Amino acid sequence: MSAADRSGLLGRPLQVANAGVELFAGTLSQQGVPVERIDWLPPSAAGSEGTLARLAALEARIAKANDQAVRRMQEAKPMLIGVGRAGELLPDLDRHTLLHAGPPIDWPDMSGPLRGAVLGAIIYEGLADDPGTAERLAGSGALRFAPCHERGAVGPMAGVVSASMPMWIVENVTHGNRAYCTFNEGLGKVLRYGAFDAEVQERLHWLADSLAPVMSAALARLGPLDLRSLIAQALQMGDEGHNRNRACTSLFLRQLAPLLPELALPSAQLARAAAFIAANDHFTLNLTMPAGKATADAAAGTEASSIVVAMARNGTEFGIRLAGTGQRWFTGPAGVIEGLYLPGFGPGDANRDIGDSTITETIGLGGFAMAAAPAIVSFVGGRPEDAVSATESMYEICWAESSHYQIPALSFRGSPLGIDCREVVHTGVLPFVNTGIASREPGVGQVGAGLVKPPLEAFAAATAALAEELG
Incomplete structure (x- = not known):
């Protein structure tokens, strides 16, 4: 069947929008049918559809608040x-x-x-x-x-x-x-x-x-x-x-x-x-x-903002704070680190993710700026191209790009800045973190370094709390 025949099927040219499965769009494109691809994913956190819908109704207010929060971080x-x-x-x-x-x-x-x-x-x-x-x-x-x-x-x-x-x-x-x-x-x-x-x-x-x-x-x-x-x-x-x-x-x-x-x-x-x-x-x-803490804290207390201003781990739980929800913590289990180990140690010796150093990722550094440091893979594992991919994926969940921290490998593009908890929940893309690995036993010390993903439930809980606070 030709493109003309298919158009005649409905009596007018086909207008196709494809959301999600690329196979459908690719098949139609090969047959000469124009396709508009829509970048859309269903909410990844179970039960989050209603929360995201409530926040979508407040998009203008949240956008204004996020602009203000990120502006204060840029000014810091x-x-x-x-x-x-x-x-x-x-x-x-x-x-x-x-x-x-x-x-x-x-x-x-x-x-x-x-x-x-x-x-x-x-x-x-x-x-x-x-x-x-x-x-x-x-x-x-x-x-x-x-x-x-x-x-x-x-x-x-x-x-x-x-x-x-x-x-x-x-x-x-x-x-x-x-x-x-x-x-x-x-x-x-x-x-x-x-x-x-x-x-x-x-x-x-x-x-x-x-x-x-x-x-x-x-x-x-x-x-x-x-x-x-x-x-x-x-x-x-x-x-x-x-x-x-x-x-x-x-x-x-x-x-x-x-x-x-x-x-x-x-x-x-x-x-x-x-x-x-x-x-x-x-x-x-x-x-x-502390430079990251002083920067992120400048945005803390911005009413209605969905921007993350703290990510931190205590070895048992991972927690975040939002600019728009005050001093509240939203937590989930600390992640299991995938990495490289010092001689004599292995995964069985490792504790879960720990430390406040994810304040660096919170302001666009660390895992968010790995494209600037391809040599980091020799310390945490992976390939140099993985470092670039990691940074590029973080733009999907961030509100802006840093005006100060620029990445040569990306044509001096600013690093991803301003993690939007709504986008984390919607896309399922989690903040990319590189970290050291501590022994699970007290008194031993460092056993390696690697990469870890935070728990989605912390971001889902923060998003739900923001929706509740905004009514």
């Missing part, structure tokens, strides 16, 4: 302004209060690496002399636990913060809000991966007693450091801001090195500080994270 200018002590910087943080990564959780539900980091922090604060005593104290109810995000801070992996720890101070000078993060210990057997032995304790005390004073004195001479510019340069040099920070750390050390000989501190102290930073490619992860 995070600056590194100093170093301080956690107990003096963060609200209501005494020696018997410990902060952690991810949404709220109590001791009985904590995963192995988070438990290990808690034990290490208890010993570090001098509240116990050994792991056994520390464990009894942790389970006694005498300590308070709270998410870093609820105190203006972020913590990588277990993310445990105690009162005596040194913190970076980052200020979004555009809007005046601040964010804080601990110092990066390096990779391997470290507190944030749940290790807590004498080696870990010695390093923690060195960070507080020796490195922090060097950084504080250097920043006093250097003045506020523009982290947005530093991160943007690093993306041009092959970083993605989450698991590849080699360029950013090099740029940071380049800023500090000329100042170090001028500081009134012992030369051995200065030399060890410089050597530690130079040997720790991940050093500036703990600067990118």
